[in-house]
Amino acid sequence: MSEHAMSDSPNKNASGLDRGEVTDVSDLHAAVLRERPDPIEGREPLNLWMVVFVAALLFWAGTYLTHYSGGFRADEFSERQINPLPPPSESGPSTEDPTTKSAKEGMAVFLAQCSPCHQADGNGVSGQFPPLAGSEWVLAEGPNRIIRIVLNGLSGPIQVKGSDYNGVMNGFRDSMDDKQIANVLTYIRNSWGNKAGLVTPAEVATLRAATKDRTEAWVPADLLKLPVSGGDASAAAPASGGLSPEALKEALKKLPPDELKALLQGLGN
Amino acid sequence: MSPIGILLLFGAMAVPVVALACLRWAAKNGQLQNGDRGALLPFDLEEPLDKATDQILNRKSAKS
Amino acid sequence: MPGELADEGQRRAMLAEIDSSCRAPVLFFVISGLAWLLLGTLLALVTSIKLHSPGFLAGWDFLTFGRVRPAHLNAVIYGFASQTGIAVTIWLMCRLCRVPLISGGLIILAAIFWNVGLTIGLIGILAGDSTAIEWLELPGYSTPILFFSYALVAVWSIITFRLRRESHLYVSQWYLLGAILWFPWLYATAQIMLILEPVRGTVQAAINWWFAHNVLGLWFTPIGLAAIYYFIPKVIGRPIHSYYLSVLGFWSLALFYNWNGLHHLIGGPMPAWMITVSVVASVMMLIPVITVAINHHFTMVGHFGKLRYSPTLRFVVVGALCYTATSLQGVANSLRSYSEIVHFTHHTIAHAHLGLYGFFTMVMFGSLYYIIPRISGREWPSLGLISIHFWGCFLGLVLYVVPLSYGGILQGLAMNDATVPFMKVVEGTLPWLKLRTFAGLLMALGHVAFVGNLVWLLARVFGPYRKPVVAILSGTETPAIAGK
Numbered sequence A: 001m002s003e004h005a006m007s008d009s010p011n012k013n014a015s016g017l018d019r020g021e022v023t024d025v026s027d028l029h030a031a032v033l034r035e036r037p038d039p040i041e042g043r044e045p046l047n048l049w050m051v052v053f054v055a056a057l058l059f060w061a062g063t064y065l066t067h068y069s070g071g072f073r074a075d076e077f078s079e080r081q082i083n084p085l086p087p088p089s090e091s092g093p094s095t096e097d098p099t100t101k102s103a104k105e106g107m108a109v110f111l112a113q114c115s116p117c118h119q120a121d122g123n124g125v126s127g128q129f130p131p132l133a134g135s136e137w138v139l140a141e142g143p144n145r146i147i148r149i150v151l152n153g154l155s156g157p158i159q160v161k162g163s164d165y166n167g168v169m170n171g172f173r174d175s176m177d178d179k180q181i182a183n184v185l186t187y188i189r190n191s192w193g194n195k196a197g198l199v200t201p202a203e204v205a206t207l208r209a210a211t212k213d214r215t216e217a218w219v220p221a222d223l224l225k226l227p228v229s230g231g232d233a234s235a236a237a238p239a240s241g242g243l244s245p246e247a248l249k250e251a252l253k254k255l256p257p258d259e260l261k262a263l264l265q266g267l268g269n
Numbered sequence B: 001m002s003p004i005g006i007l008l009l010f011g012a013m014a015v016p017v018v019a020l021a022c023l024r025w026a027a028k029n030g031q032l033q034n035g036d037r038g039a040l041l042p043f044d045l046e047e048p049l050d051k052a053t054d055q056i057l058n059r060k061s062a063k064s
Numbered sequence C: 001m002p003g004e005l006a007d008e009g010q011r012r013a014m015l016a017e018i019d020s021s022c023r024a025p026v027l028f029f030v031i032s033g034l035a036w037l038l039l040g041t042l043l044a045l046v047t048s049i050k051l052h053s054p055g056f057l058a059g060w061d062f063l064t065f066g067r068v069r070p071a072h073l074n075a076v077i078y079g080f081a082s083q084t085g086i087a088v089t090i091w092l093m094c095r096l097c098r099v100p101l102i103s104g105g106l107i108i109l110a111a112i113f114w115n116v117g118l119t120i121g122l123i124g125i126l127a128g129d130s131t132a133i134e135w136l137e138l139p140g141y142s143t144p145i146l147f148f149s150y151a152l153v154a155v156w157s158i159i160t161f162r163l164r165r166e167s168h169l170y171v172s173q174w175y176l177l178g179a180i181l182w183f184p185w186l187y188a189t190a191q192i193m194l195i196l197e198p199v200r201g202t203v204q205a206a207i208n209w210w211f212a213h214n215v216l217g218l219w220f221t222p223i224g225l226a227a228i229y230y231f232i233p234k235v236i237g238r239p240i241h242s243y244y245l246s247v248l249g250f251w252s253l254a255l256f257y258n259w260n261g262l263h264h265l266i267g268g269p270m271p272a273w274m275i276t277v278s279v280v281a282s283v284m285m286l287i288p289v290i291t292v293a294i295n296h297h298f299t300m301v302g303h304f305g306k307l308r309y310s311p312t313l314r315f316v317v318v319g320a321l322c323y324t325a326t327s328l329q330g331v332a333n334s335l336r337s338y339s340e341i342v343h344f345t346h347h348t349i350a351h352a353h354l355g356l357y358g359f360f361t362m363v364m365f366g367s368l369y370y371i372i373p374r375i376s377g378r379e380w381p382s383l384g385l386i387s388i389h390f391w392g393c394f395l396g397l398v399l400y401v402v403p404l405s406y407g408g409i410l411q412g413l414a415m416n417d418a419t420v421p422f423m424k425v426v427e428g429t430l431p432w433l434k435l436r437t438f439a440g441l442l443m444a445l446g447h448v449a450f451v452g453n454l455v456w457l458l459a460r461v462f463g464p465y466r467k468p469v470v471a472i473l474s475g476t477e478t479p480a481i482a483g484k
Helices: A025-035 A048-068 A098-118 A144-152 A178-189 A201-210 A245-254 A257-268 B003-028 B035-040 B059-063 C008-021 C023-052 C065-097 C104-126 C143-162 C171-196 C202-236 C243-259 C272-284 C286-300 C304-308 C311-334 C336-342 C346-376 C383-416 C422-462
Strands: A153-160 A163-170
Touching (some): A048 C272, A048 C286, A144 A153, A178 A201, B003 C171, B035 C243, C008 C023, C008 C346, C023 C104, C023 C346, C104 C143, C143 C171, C202 C286, C202 C311, C336 C383, C383 C422
């Protein structure tokens, strides 16, 4: 094929002319002249609705970025953390209620360490991870059992709010210090409608020392033998210590009347 | 940071800078103004405006 | 009329000169691209069959799923799509810059290197040398060859651009130049940060998804859009609806697209803001997408009848529709609440094919139907094969994307339901996967028809002269005699 392949090409049309060849130059321009007067084609200005649409999108983008960016912090992994907490060093001496302050600091720990299983709303996952909100374990009078759970973890069948769970939770003895554990427990005990008071780092430190030789996770059944508040591993556990109020009521109903009377007298003393 | 890391960082920063420089060039050069002329660029004498091309599946006229 | 040469005859001669100067280099890229297409289709079928019949070809370790799938991906991405894309880029650049192709030997050299590098890489993947990083599976010893070849093409494009005889740029040229400059940035960054000098931890995942998403959006998308912007006006003989809209579309793509990618890691251990920024950037993609869709639609209005007669227009318009569809689907997929359902399901696979096959591949087919007769000087020998090609690919595409998207949503809902056992979910996907193999067969039929038609055409180019079947390239002139 020669260099001018197309103009020499055998694509002849009916009139015998080469493809694209036109006999009259004014014919040639006719098409263009016909099209030219039409002012719309090729330069339709931007539609007003398009401008409105772009503006609306930009507005949405700003809103979304503000709400779901976790404060643009490199250590914030949950987009639902709307107002990230200032780093602890920045918070000066405050007159805040110690429980509120501790709970605030515990929130970050909770979102990082606990919320993947127990969820940010503390409701757990049905059938897999027990809830913390309204849990009788969390709301118990003292934190004796739950501190142990956080320190060493938990393994085996457990009943929470009337449902059965059977999973494994790892312990945080080596990865959290006393203050972190106290804060996160205070947060758990005072969030999502829970109201169960402050957990102090001292309480955690006492139990950490008391159970320092323990390496395996707690079994719920063993924990139930321990008192809900105070005491350490050596304290004797009353038989009914670990039952939920409902279960306790049931158990009490089954007792013969005279034994029940004796028990009540004992408690009164 | 390794030299390669610095290179990549500058590369990443250069991309938007180059893009904005191109936009500036286009605006100064009149590329964004003459929309009429821009829109007519694909057309030439062989395949002119207002004439459909590539109608090769036109069987009816092919048989006639 | 645009152009600066005064003499019409000289200009017409120049156009013919441009087309014929493109012949050998463009055809080289096209033919090798289509060879990879056939191989890629074959690998795709093997992969697809293995998903519902795991025993199929299980005896050879080089044909195990973990090797065939990346081999398919790389064959179609770097073998077919990139090479055809480069061929179309070269032709469009020459035409729009109004200069004949310079140093064709350099382009052919680049094509040879590209194919050698890719062959080595594909053999490496099948032999078990894959890097196991999605979209970058080609082993480290083959990628420098590809990069060298690419550099030749890029340098050639920039020189051609500098030599242009038409000072005003058409929107297609913006897209093509963007693609040519974005691709080396993406590819080099990903190669260095993942393979040569790997970064640590979750940053790898971030880089990987940034690359995988942007190679679609900043390499294939601009080439595809450049072709659409050229061929729709060209075939129907009417300028684009609004040149301003097309400029807005290009610049919003240029400024927003490379923020995309990390929304694939929703739920992953990435700082929340990185994913959020990506989600926002994905949604902002609505601007270029809707701009392009409006522009193409209003250009086509009143000319849809021409779809019946022009294979180029058919393929390109289907591609343009798929571009809109896949982009809107992509925006939905990037939203957190929706991503929770469809991520890790076959929905994503359908989405990727709607983009790369429905949009890019269809546009490339359409472009080739226009380009090849012009650079070879011969018409397509068989109209029947063109129809088989179109309907095979189109029906295959519909049967692939629609059921698999739907099946993917069902799969995602089932996977999110803790009460459904995993094996039950897997069994639930089987009908969709079988349907996909069938759709793949239809596509394969289309590809074979296309390649057959091309081989037939080329046999005429190189063989003794024969009269073309139809000679209506311009307008409605009556065609020449059919057959010999």
